Amino acid sequence: MPHAHDLPSFKVGLTETKAPSNPLGIKGCGEAGAIASPAAVINAITDAIGTEDLAMPATAQAVWSAAHAYATASCRVIQGDSDVQFHFPSSDNGSSGGGTAGA
């Protein structure tokens, strides 16, 4: 988890786009940053290391272990080891509303 000392200094800016659907121009909003960013980060990591999924938080150890397990499993498949069982979250999660592990 990032902590206070990990934060860079930043400037705050505002952009206003009024909603045309009501006289005040207001709209509801919540957790905007929390919806897309974790999925984007985890997608980037799984893309980089070749796994199907990675449970959050993506600590250095979690990423290392996943990459390691994937490399070892790939090796064994090439050698024809039938004991290796694969788990494909993409097919399992089709009916679960798209929830990925760790969300």
Place this chain on the structure above:
Amino acid sequence: MAGGHSLLPVMKLRLANPSALIDLSLVEGMSGVEQKGRSIVIGAMTRHADAANSPVLQQVSPGLASVPASVGDPQVRNRGTIGGSVANNDPNADYPAACLGLGATIITNKRRIAADDFFTGMFSTALEDGEIITKDQFPGCEKAAYEKFKHPASGFALVGVFVSKRGSDIRVAVTGAGANGVFRVKSFEEALKKRFAAKSLEGMTIPATGMNSDIHASAEYRAHLVGVLARRALAKATA
């Protein structure tokens, strides 16, 4: 009590309940960094921040100076001391790696103890009752560097590796990883005798047996980090 940054948290958790505490911070002559011949002598009550910012230490041994600079956060560095860190021998502390990795001599009110004989296990040292550390003496060396994988919250070394070369004396000392505290990696030291460079350790690992394992890192991951950090430290030392 030296800086109190290990003892006071332990007392807060009610794990220690001493009937009396003696604060050493006003005892004269126990702090400061001095160059003596080719050696560096650091007083036991020298705060991490003062050691890290010492112009003498930065000039003579930047590798050693980087150790106190990497400890914890500013609050810890402004109170914590080298003597306290060495005497406590926390398995994740930074200074034990520097002492063992440089072949330091721990000087107490009674005797001089070689670092190789001083650290006897997790939170355990050769110190006897009534014996306190007054100074740590570090021999000068040609090359030295410290690299650590910081725990993101505490700044403690999940794994830290100190490497040094002094003539034919080559040392690789590891903190944070061993279940029994700081230790030397003889296989790495042997490999570095041919050439003191990161390349000499290419592909080398150490077994996960005897490594510490907790919620922050498994024994396998710690063993992996030892190799990675040793190569990084060597790259830094030979840059």
